[in-house]
Each structure stands twice: as structure tokens, then as C-alpha cells.
Amino acid sequence: MTESRDQQDADKAPELPEPPKAPEQAGEPETIDRAEPLETSEAGETPPAEERLRRGTRLSPAVRAGIPALALMILLAIASFIPGIDLTASGSDAAAVRDLEAVVTGLPGGAPVLVDMDGDLGTYPEIRYATRAALADLLRQGANLAIVSFSPEGRAIAVAEIARLRGLGAGPDRLLDLGFRSGGEAALVQLAGSGIGPNPTGPLADALRKNGVGSFRLALVIGGADIGPRSWVEQVQPRVPDLPIAAITPSFLLPEVLPYRGSGQLIALVGTLPADLAYGKQVAAKGAAFGPGTFTDRTPNSGAIVFGMLVAIAVLLASSGGSLAGWARAAWSGARS
Amino acid sequence: MRRSIAAALTALAGLVVLVDLAIANPALSGFAGWLNQLLVLLAAGAGVAGALMLVVRHVARLARREDQLGSVAVLLGIGLVLLPGLAPGSTGADAPAVRWVVAALLAPLIAAVLALLFPLMLVAAARGLRIRPRETALMLTAAAAVLILLLPIGGQVGSWLTATAAWVRDVPIAAVFRGLLIGVAATGALTAARILLGSDASYD
Numbered sequence: 001m002t003e004s005r006d007q008q009d010a011d012k013a014p015e016l017p018e019p020p021k022a023p024e025q026a027g028e029p030e031t032i033d034r035a036e037p038l039e040t041s042e043a044g045e046t047p048p049a050e051e052r053l054r055r056g057t058r059l060s061p062a063v064r065a066g067i068p069a070l071a072l073m074i075l076l077a078i079a080s081f082i083p084g085i086d087l088t089a090s091g092s093d094a095a096a097v098r099d100l101e102a103v104v105t106g107l108p109g110g111a112p113v114l115v116d117m118d119g120d121l122g123t124y125p126e127i128r129y130a131t132r133a134a135l136a137d138l139l140r141q142g143a144n145l146a147i148v149s150f151s152p153e154g155r156a157i158a159v160a161e162i163a164r165l166r167g168l169g170a171g172p173d174r175l176l177d178l179g180f181r182s183g184g185e186a187a188l189v190q191l192a193g194s195g196i197g198p199n200p201t202g203p204l205a206d207a208l209r210k211n212g213v214g215s216f217r218l219a220l221v222i223g224g225a226d227i228g229p230r231s232w233v234e235q236v237q238p239r240v241p242d243l244p245i246a247a248i249t250p251s252f253l254l255p256e257v258l259p260y261r262g263s264g265q266l267i268a269l270v271g272t273l274p275a276d277l278a279y280g281k282q283v284a285a286k287g288a289a290f291g292p293g294t295f296t297d298r299t300p301n302s303g304a305i306v307f308g309m310l311v312a313i314a315v316l317l318a319s320s321g322g323s324l325a326g327w328a329r330a331a332w333s334g335a336r337s
Numbered sequence: 338m339r340r341s342i343a344a345a346l347t348a349l350a351g352l353v354v355l356v357d358l359a360i361a362n363p364a365l366s367g368f369a370g371w372l373n374q375l376l377v378l379l380a381a382g383a384g385v386a387g388a389l390m391l392v393v394r395h396v397a398r399l400a401r402r403e404d405q406l407g408s409v410a411v412l413l414g415i416g417l418v419l420l421p422g423l424a425p426g427s428t429g430a431d432a433p434a435v436r437w438v439v440a441a442l443l444a445p446l447i448a449a450v451l452a453l454l455f456p457l458m459l460v461a462a463a464r465g466l467r468i469r470p471r472e473t474a475l476m477l478t479a480a481a482a483v484l485i486l487l488l489p490i491g492g493q494v495g496s497w498l499t500a501t502a503a504w505v506r507d508v509p510i511a512a513v514f515r516g517l518l519i520g521v522a523a524t525g526a527l528t529a530a531r532i533l534l535g536s537d538a539s540y541d
Contacts, residue, residue, distance in 0.1 A: 072456075087489045090499045092507070121444060122451030156444040159436050179431055182384065183377035190377055193370045238358055254506060255514035274489075274499075302489060308455075309484050315459055316481035319466055323474035 072311065076304050087302050093275035099268035100134065100279060103218065103246050109142035111217040112208060114243075116232065117147055117161060118154035120224040123250035125300075130248050130276035131222050132297050133283035135161065138220070139170060140286075140293025144204050146196065146216070148178035150187050151226040155180040170292035172202040184227065185235050192239040213240050223249040229257045233265045248276075273300070344535035351533050388415065417442065 089097070107113070115135070119127060138145060147162060149155040162177050178196055181187035195212045196205060208215060219236070221229050229247040236243065246268035249257060254271040261269040270279055277299055287295040350372050357369035392415060395408040421427060421434035429435070465473035486502035489495065 090503045092503050120451075121447040122454060152443075153447060156439045156447070159440050160444065163436070163440065177431070181377075183380040186373055186376040186380060189373050190370070193366070193373065255510045256518065258507065258511055259515060259518075306489060309488060312455070313481050313484045313488075316462070316477045316484070319459075319462055320474035320477035320481070323466060323470040324478055327471050327474065 075311075076308060087274040087277055087305075089274040089278045093272055093278060096268065096270045096272075096275045097279045097282065100246060100248075100270050101137075101282060103244070103268045104134070104137045104141055104143075107138070107141050107143050107217055111141075111143045112204070112215055113138055113143045113145050114213070114216040114219045115145050115147045116154075116219065116221045116227065117149050117158035118151045118224045118227040119157050119222050119250070120151075120226075121153050121156065123224065123252065124157055126250045126273060127222065127248050127270075127276060129280045129297055129300055130270055132161070132164075133276075133280040133295050134220060134248060134270075135165065136287055136293050136295035137283045139165070139174065139291075140283075140288050143217075144174050144176070145170075146176040146178050146200075146204065146208060148191065149180050150182075150184060151224060152180070154222075154224060154227065157222075165292055168292045168294055173204055174292060176200055176202060176204045176208070185231050188227065188231055188235045189239070192236045214242060216243055219243050219245045221245060221247040221249075223247055223253055223257070225253075228253055229260060229266055229269070233260050237265060247271075273305070276300075277302075341535075344532075348533045348535055351529065355533075391415070 115138075119131070124131075135145065145165075147158050149158045158177075158180075162175065165175055178200055181191065183190065192213055196208050198209075200209075219232060221232050223229050228249060229245065232245050232247075237245065244267045245265070247257065247266050247270075249269070249271045251272050254269075257266065257269060257271070260266045270276060280295070280297070280299065283295050284297075287293060353365065353372060354369050357365050392412065395411050398408045399405055399412075418435075418438055421438055422429050422432055424432075424434070427434065462473065462477055465476075483502070483505065486498050486505060488498060490498060
């Protein structure tokens with residue numbers, strides 16, 4: 001409606017300043033240079049007034065910013081229905097999956113496992129599939145889990161996961177909530193030194209309190225930016241050297257924690273989306289049909305992920321390509337002169 | 338005198354924790370554990386003080402009638418999280434109401450904010466291109482290259498891309514990170530040594 005009115009206005013040159021808007025048009029976007037007198041033009045040329053008005057009918061910045069975001073959301077929603085594209089697992093991904101599987105399979109029945117749930121809400125979606133697979137695999141193997149968090153976001157994730165596992169039938173004898181411990185790495189040191197403390201209750205808590213942190217057969221660290229495998233290797237391993245540490249981390253943490261896997265301080269490390277998917281598929285294939293070991297999560301939709309990647313690549317190249325080309329051109333001409 | 342007491346206390350605490358790592362002694366271990374407990378309490382106290390300051394600041398803004406909507410939202414949010422845990426009969430952080438608030442309110446809100454990361458990064462890239470076009474363009478091209486390497490393309494090209502992505506992650510990126518970590522560790526050790534020796538400028 002705005003455009004047609006403006007077009008009509010533009011055709012009538014020369015033009016008087018516009019009358020005040022009607023009340024129903026008051027909410028329409030302002031046109032730029034509205035107050036300036038409009039100019040005349042010769043036939044066959046694009047009148048400057050028309051040009052200005054055409055530019056002046058731009059949408060407001062909020063709407064202009066919202067349209068691409070909305071379009072992206074709609075396209076991603078459509079892309080999520082695209083059937084799966086296989087995310088290729090490299091050799092190191094396959095090795096990481098084998099490591100974690102071997103660690104879980106090697107646990108004896110009833111082994112207590114300490115799970116540190118400290119993912120970030122921003123990056124947890126990347127590792128949620130693998131994390132749930134690991135929890136299901138541990139419970140299917142007969143391990144008893146004690147879940148602890150040292151970051152508020154990790155606690156939020158832990159609350160949701162504990163509720164989910166309780167819903168699947170994990171009772172207090174199989175699943176112990178050690179809660180949130182404030183203090184960051186100092187709290188980690190406290191856990192390593194003083195154990196689970198007096199607050200947790202139940203048969204599993206009693207057994208763990210009696211035997212201390214050293215009675216855990218494995219620590220599975222679901223890492224995030226605040227507390228992750230690095231904190232565990234630095235703070236817990238020197239104090240409880242016999243506790244093996246395995247980790248599932250988002251890929252942004254990999255460069256930081258890969259050396260620990262290389263040195264053997266982490267006995268397993270799953271950290272890329274292809275590895276997560278490969279591990280989850282293996283657990284799903286052997287998972288229990290019911291009970292806490294059930295793992296029936298849908299695999300993350302790789303179609304939507306690939307689509308998002310393509311959009312990002314297009315935007316990045318479109319935005320930076322011109323600048324880089326100009327820079328290269330200038331550098332080339334400078335070198336020639 | 339004040340400087341000496343602070344420096345001596347800091348050095349003593351640091352040395353106790355350091356020696357506790359090297360020597361297995363129950364008494365020393367107990368003392369180091371007690372010091373660590375103090376640190377945890379200090380962190381909790383800092384958290385409480387921060388929350389109180391936030392409340393004071395926003396109450397003051399409400400009194401001055403500045404950004405009332407924002408201040409009301411902050412105070413309401415604080416109340417929604419605190420009240421279920423502090424209500425009579427509540428078991429604190431593990432109370433079902435607190436769990437519900439965390440799972441149904443806090444987690445979705447934080448996740449929603451983080452979901453804006455992608456468009457915000459694009460906006461930041463656009464601004465970066467305006468301010469420092471060459472450097473930002475180089476950075477964005479590198480980001481695009483990494484994304485291209487991670488694309489799940491099948492066949493021989495896909496295998497090559499996957500192998501290259503793994504190499505880029507394991508060699509150049511890992512090298513930079515190791516360098517950073519070693520630098521951080523060296524700086525940390527140096528700062529710790531200065532504190533333990535009482536020559537840190539922060540006491541002046």
C-alpha cells in the first residue's frame with residue numbers, strides 16, 4: 001500500500017509538500033528527505049524525487065533485521081524435514097567412539113560412576129545426543145550414576161536429565177543427585193578431597209560416603225566452558241590419581257582437551273558431531289527396549305545442520321569476499337608499481 | 338605492616354595448598370581442605386553480595402523511575418528463582434519448585450538468548466567489516482573455509498575434506514591452543530611465584 005501511494009505521488013511532479021498523514025497511516029514507516037521540496041525532471045529521465053521516494057519507502061530497521069532472521073528460521077524448519085545426510089566420521093572420530101565404548105563395556109555391574117554435568121546451554125544441543133547415549137549405555141551396563149554440577153547452567157541440564165532418567169525408571173539405588181556445588185574449581189577440589197558430603201541420602205549415597213571418591217570406577221565429564229575435562233585433569237587427577245576420566249565435549253573445546261587425550265590423562269574423548277552420532281547409533285542398536293538403559297532419541301537432523309552451514313558459508317563469503325578481493329587487488333597493484 | 342600481613346597470609350595459604358599436593362600428611366591435608374572450604378564460602382559470599390548489589394541497584398532505579406520495565410523484570414526474575422528455595426518447608430536448591438523454575442524458566446530463557454548467537458555473529462561480522470575490513474574479511478574467510486571443510490560431502494572429495502578438517506584441528510589449531518595454554522600456565526606460575534614471594538604489586 002505504501003509503495004503504490006508513493007508511486008502515485010512520485011508521478012505527479014512538481015509536487016507540493018505532503019499533507020499531514022491520516023490517523024490510519026500514522027504507523028507507517030517514515031520516508032527520508034520528506035521535508036525537502038521535490039524537484040522537477042525532464043521526460044525520459046528518472047526524476048530525482050522519484051528516486052528519493054523509492055529509497056524512502058524502505059522498511060524500518062527492525063523489520064529489515066527481522067525478515068532475514070524469520071526467513072532463516074522458516075528455511076531451517078523446512079530443512080529439518082529433509083531426510084538424513086550422513087555426517088562422515090573420520091578415523092579419529094571412529095577411534096574416539098571405540099574408546100568410549102570400551103570404557104563403558106569394561107565396567108563391572110554395579111560400578112559407581114561419577115557424572116559431571118557441566119555443559120553450556122548454548123553448546124549442549126551439540127552433545128546432548130551423545131550424552132544421553134552414554135548415560136543409557138552406562139545404565140544398561142549396570143553402572144550406578146552419581147550426577148553433580150559445578151556451574152548453574154550445568155545444573156539446569158542435570159535437572160532435566162535426572163528427571164528424564166527417573167521417568168525411565170532409574171530409582172535412587174541407581175541414580176544419585178549430588179546437586180549443584182558452588183565455587184567452581186574450588187568445589188571440584190572439595191569434592192575430590194572430602195567426598196560427596198553429608199547431604200545426599202539413599203543406599204548409593206551411603207556406600208559412596210563410606211568408601212570416598214576413590215570408590216568411583218569412572219568419572220564421565222560432560223564439559224562446557226566453565227568446568228570441563230581440563231579442570232578435572234588439573235584439579236581431580238592429582239588428588240585422586242586412580243579415577244579414570246572420560247569426557248564428552250562440544251567441538252569448540254577439542255583443541256584445548258585433545259592433548260590430554262593424547263597423553264592418556266583422559267581415557268576417552270568424544271567431541272565432534274560425527275563421533276557423537278556414530279556413538280549414539282551404536283548405543284541405540286544395542287540399547288535396552290525399556291528401563292533406564294533405553295535410548296530412543298532421534299538423531300540430530302543433519303539436513304538442517306548442513307543447510308545452516310551452507311547459509312553461514314554463503315553469508316561469510318558474500319560479506320568478506322569483496323573486501324578481500326579489493327585488498328588483493330590493491331596489494332597486486334602496489335607490488336606492480 | 339598491613340601489606341606484610343596480607344602478603345604473609347596469601348603466601349602461607351598458597352604454600353599449604355602447594356605442599357599438600359606434594360606431601361601426604363593428614364593434618365596438612367585437613368588444613369588445606371579447610372582453606373579450600375573458605376575459598377568456596379568466599380565464592381558463595383561474592384555471589385550473594387553480587388545479587389544484593391543487583392537488587393539495590395534496580396530498586397534505586399525504580400525509585401528514580403529509570404527504565405522501570407527492565408528493573409521490574411530483573412527483580413521479578415530474582416524473586417521467582419529465590420522464593421521457591423527460601424519458602425518455609427522448602428529443601429533449598431533441590432526443592433521440586435526450584436527444579437521446576439530452573440527447568441521450565443531458566444534453561445529455556447538462557448537457551449533462547451544463546452539461540453541468537455548466529456544472527457548476532459552475522460551482525461558482529463558486518464560491523465567488523467565496517468571497522469576493520471581487511472582483518473575481519475580474513476577472519477571470516479578462514480571461518481568459511483573451516484565450515485567448507487566440515488561439510489558432509491560423500492565420496493572421495495568428502496573423505497579428503499574430512500581428513501583435512503581433522504588435520505587442521507589437530508595440527509595448526511591445536512598448536513595455537515597449546516601455545517596459548519603454555520603461555521597461560523607460565524604466566525600463572527610466574528604470578529603465583531610473585532604472590533608467594535610477596536613481590537606482587539597488588540599489595541602496594
